[in-house]
Each structure stands twice: as structure tokens, then as C-alpha cells.
Amino acid sequence: MKKYILCLCLILSILSNSSADENTRAFLDGIQFYKNGEYDKSAAEFHKIADSGIQNGKLFYNLGNTYLKMDDLGNAILWYEKALKLIPDDPDLKFNHEYALSLVKDEKIDKTGPVIRIIFFWKYLLSRDTVQWTAIILNAVFWVIIIIQVIKRKKPLKTPGIITLVLAVIFTLTAFYNFYESANIKQGVILPGQVSVRSGLADDSTELFVLHAGTKINIDKEKQGYFRIYYADGKIGWIKKSDAGLI
Numbered sequence: 200m201k202k203y204i205l206c207l208c209l210i211l212s213i214l215s216n217s218s219a220d221e222n223t224r225a226f227l228d229g230i231q232f233y234k235n236g237e238y239d240k241s242a243a244e245f246h247k248i249a250d251s252g253i254q255n256g257k258l259f260y261n262l263g264n265t266y267l268k269m270d271d272l273g274n275a276i277l278w279y280e281k282a283l284k285l286i287p288d289d290p291d292l293k294f295n296h297e298y299a300l301s302l303v304k305d306e307k308i309d310k311t312g313p314v315i316r317i318i319f320f321w322k323y324l325l326s327r328d329t330v331q332w333t334a335i336i337l338n339a340v341f342w343v344i345i346i347i348q349v350i351k352r353k354k355p356l357k358t359p360g361i362i363t364l365v366l367a368v369i370f371t372l373t374a375f376y377n378f379y380e381s382a383n384i385k386q387g388v389i390l391p392g393q394v395s396v397r398s399g400l401a402d403d404s405t406e407l408f409v410l411h412a413g414t415k416i417n418i419d420k421e422k423q424g425y426f427r428i429y430y431a432d433g434k435i436g437w438i439k440k441s442d443a444g445l446i
Contacts, residue, residue, distance in 0.1 A: 222248045229261065238268045256286030260295075267299055273390035273412035275299050277444040280388060280415070284446070287326050303413035321370070327377045334370035341367050385418040387426070387443040396436035400425045407436040416443065 229244035242265045248258055259282035266275035279296040286292060300307065321330065341363045348360065389410045397404035400423050410416070410430065420427040425437045 222251060222253060226258070229265075233261070233265055233268075236268075238265050241265045242269070254285065256282045256284075256289065256292070259285065260289065260292050263292075263299070264295060267295070271412075272299060272302055273388055273392075274444065276303070276413040276415075277388040277390070277446065280386075280446045285326055285328075288324055299413065304411040305414040307415075319373075322373050322377070327374075327381070330370055330377060331374045334367065334374045337363060337367035337370055386446045387416050387418050387428070388446060389414045389416065389438075389442060390444050391442055394438055394442045396428065396430070396434075396438055398436060400437055404437070408434055410438075415446075418443065418445070 225244045225247045229241045229248075232238070232241035232244060242262065245258060245262045245265060248255075249262065259278045263275050263278035263282060266272075266278060276296070276299050279292065279299060282289075282292055283296065325333070341360065344360045344363060348357070389412055392412050394410050395406045396408050396410060397406055399405075408430075414430070417429040418426045419429050419435070421440070424440050426440055426443055427435065427437050428443070429435050
């Protein structure tokens, strides 16, 4: 029995290493194709890694750069947005993302004003994983402080404990909101150069308005191969699923 277990572990190890080697080779090939100006081949190599389930901010950033070189603004912004979820404070990513956004034809509509972004700066500066781990660490530190104070028979909540508690509550609530947002609020990016947003689930439905590549949208509902999208107040309609990439 032990021999079978050892053989199974060895096989799994080999398969894991093989997969890692393939992804490493694909990444290096993608970089080389990018340097050679063969952007379509570069994107194909990077997609091999992304399609395998790897979630990596630098990988997504490179995909965004590759699509930008290919003048595919929709996919460029889509992958920049995906990267921002993982490495939101990367200066090169932020610069390239802002540049790509400046090329979008549609007006940028963001209900989150600058005051809100300043007040809740940690939500927009830190990745979701960072917020989550910060909340866990702060909660652990708070209970360590409480335990130490109880053992020493001192007043449980002094200044360090109060500050830690406040920060723990803030980051815990932010983590819960991020979870709710990712589970219930779907966002996407328009991929083709131009898309007609229509009143129904057919190509001959009334055209309500037009959106262009790179425009961010909220996806309200999915039905029969279509998304019902929300762009701004009074601007709601249907587009084909293939016309939008999910962030």
C-alpha cells in the first residue's frame, strides 16, 4: 500500500512540475515574441497560462500590454482591469491602464467620487487579498492584546487595543464588502470597436445607444446568450455575451 501511495505522490509531483515547466516556457516564449513584435503569438502564449487557471497580476499585465500593441483596446483594458484586482499599486500597470482609458471614446462614468476614494483609500489602493489578510491579522492581534490584558488583570481595552479593534472592524467590513461585490456585482468591458445596445434579445431590436471598445459596464442579467448591461442612469440595454469580457 505504501508503494502505491509513493508512486501516486511521485506521479502527481511529476505532473505538477511538468505543468510548471510548460507555463514557464510559455511565459518566456510570450516575452520573446513580444520583444520580436509578434504580438499575436505573444498573446497566444500568455493565454495558455491564463487558461490553465493561473491568477497572476504580472501575467495579466503582460496580456494587457500585448493587446494594446495589437490595437485591441477592449481586450487591453479587460486584462489591465483583471491585473488591477491583484496588483492595484503597481505603478507601471496604473500608468498603462490610465493611458488605455484615455483612448476610450465613451465618457468615463464613475459614481465613486474623489472624496469617497480619499476617505476609503485602502479599498482602492490595496488588493482584495491584501485587505482580507490585513483583516485576519488585525483580528488576531486584537485578541492577543485582550488575552494579555486579561492575564495581567489589567483594563482590557486601552489605547492599543481600541486602535487595533477599530482597524480590525474597518478592514473586516471592507473584506466582506469586497466579497459581496465580487459575488453580486459583475463588471465587464466592451470588446469590439463598436456595439449597439438594444432594447431586446435580437439583432433587429431597437438600438438604444452605442458603446465603444474599452468602456466599462455593469452586467445586470444574463439571458439566452445576451447580457443586460447598465452603463449610466437611464442607459440600460442588451448586448451579446461575446461583445463583453468579464473582469
